[in-house]
Amino acid sequence: xxxxxxxxxxxxxxxxxxxxxxxxxxxxxxxxxxxxxxxxxxxxxxxxxxxxxxxxxxxxxxxxxxxxxxxxxxxxxxxxxxxxxxxxxxxxxxxxxxxxxxxxxxxxxxxxxxx
Amino acid sequence: xxxxxxxxxxxxxxxxxxxxxxxxxxxxxxxxxxxxxxxxxxxxxxxxxxxxxxxxxxxxxxxxxxxxxxxxxxxxxxxxxxxxxxxxxxxxxxxxxxxxxxxxxxxx
Numbered sequence: 001x002x003x004x005x006x007x008x009x010x011x012x013x014x015x016x017x018x019x020x021x022x023x024x025x026x027x028x029x030x031x032x033x034x035x036x037x038x039x040x041x042x043x044x045x046x047x048x049x050x051x052x053x054x055x056x057x058x059x060x061x062x063x064x065x066x067x068x069x070x071x072x073x074x075x076x077x078x079x080x081x082x083x084x085x086x087x088x089x090x091x092x093x094x095x096x097x098x099x100x101x102x103x104x105x106x107x108x109x110x111x112x113x114x115x
Numbered sequence: 116x117x118x119x120x121x122x123x124x125x126x127x128x129x130x131x132x133x134x135x136x137x138x139x140x141x142x143x144x145x146x147x148x149x150x151x152x153x154x155x156x157x158x159x160x161x162x163x164x165x166x167x168x169x170x171x172x173x174x175x176x177x178x179x180x181x182x183x184x185x186x187x188x189x190x191x192x193x194x195x196x197x198x199x200x201x202x203x204x205x206x207x208x209x210x211x212x213x214x215x216x217x218x219x220x221x222x223x
Contacts, residue, residue, distance in 0.1 A: 033210070040123070042202050042213035043159065056209045091158060103149070104204075104211060106158035 002026060004107035006092050012113045013082055020078045021110045025094030031102065032075050034067055035091040036060070037109070043091055049075060082114045116141055119205050121214035128193045128221045135189040136217045138203030147206040148179055148186045152199045153216065159202055162188075193221045 005024045013019050025032050030051050035043035046065070047057045051072035064082075069075040079086055089109045095102035121138045128134045140148075148165035163170065165186050169178040176189040186205075190197055200216040 035213075040215070042119075042121075042215045045210045045212060048209055050209075102211075103161050103164070104159075106160070108158050 004092055004094050004105050006090075006107035006110050008110055009108065010111045010113075012115065014115050015084060016081055018078065018080045019082060019112065020076055021090055021092075021112075023075045023077070023092030023094075023107060025074070025092070026096075026105055029094035029096045029105070030072070031095045031097075032069055033093045033095075033104065034075070034077050035093065037089045037091055038087075046077075046090075079112075082112075084114045087112055087114045117215075118142060118207065118212045119203060119214040121201075121203060121217045123215055124218040124220075126217065126219045128190075128197075128219060130193055130195060130221055130223050132193050133189065133191050134193055134219060135187060136201070136219075137185045137187045138214050138217075139183075139185045140203075140205045140212075141184070142205070142207045143181075143184060145205045145207050148177075149204040149211070150175075150177055150186075150188050151202040151204055151213070153202055154199050159213075162201070190219070193219075195221050195223065197221050 007022045032049045034046040037043045049069040064080045067077045091109045093104040093106045150162040151159040152162045153159040165177040174191045178187045198221045200218045202216045203214045204211045
């Protein structure tokens with residue numbers, strides 16, 4: 001499978017615990033995005049990498065959230081001290097090219113439930 | 116005001132009919148526009164890009180109105196398989212901003 005892969009597909013955790021998600025983009029894609037989506041809403045931008053550099057973070061992203069993309073390949077998104085409001089689908093997407101022409105390819109997402 | 120806004124629907128469409136819906140954006144400097152399709156509990160997938168001159172892909176037609184800052188999607192001869200949520204997306208800076216989606220239900 002040469003698409004964007006995300007792991008795990010589902011994560012159930014208790015409030016206050018830390019969670020980490022992984023995203024493996026399409027291999028030749030230099031841009032990687034994290035989005036969050038709740039039921040009935042569109043994807044909300046969280047952060048964006050070009051190669052290994054994190055170029056933009058949303059104001060939605062509190063200091064409990066951190067993302068990395070070491071070596072410009074896979075990426076991880078960590079949420080510390082999870083809260084019930086963090087429950088959502090976390091989507092990773094990758095692309096190649098400039099923002100004006102790029103087309104995003106999404107992974108299947110990680111569904112997070114915080115109890 | 117949200118950067119990108121859509122009528123959430125649902126648009127209930129008889130099979131074979133035509134349906135059209137819009138998406139408005141607030142940033143006049145936006146350069147690129149897209150329509151994505153999202154099936155229930157699935158990831159969004161690119162449906163089509165939206166060019167200044169408008170573009171057509173089979174039964175789907177997308178148009179851009181820069182003066183009024185909206186894009187539109189028209190689906191002709193609707194199929195049951197067209198039932199989905201249609202997300203518009205607009206570039207601004209380094210990121211793609213999505214609308215909340217328009218739900219379309221095609222019924223026999």
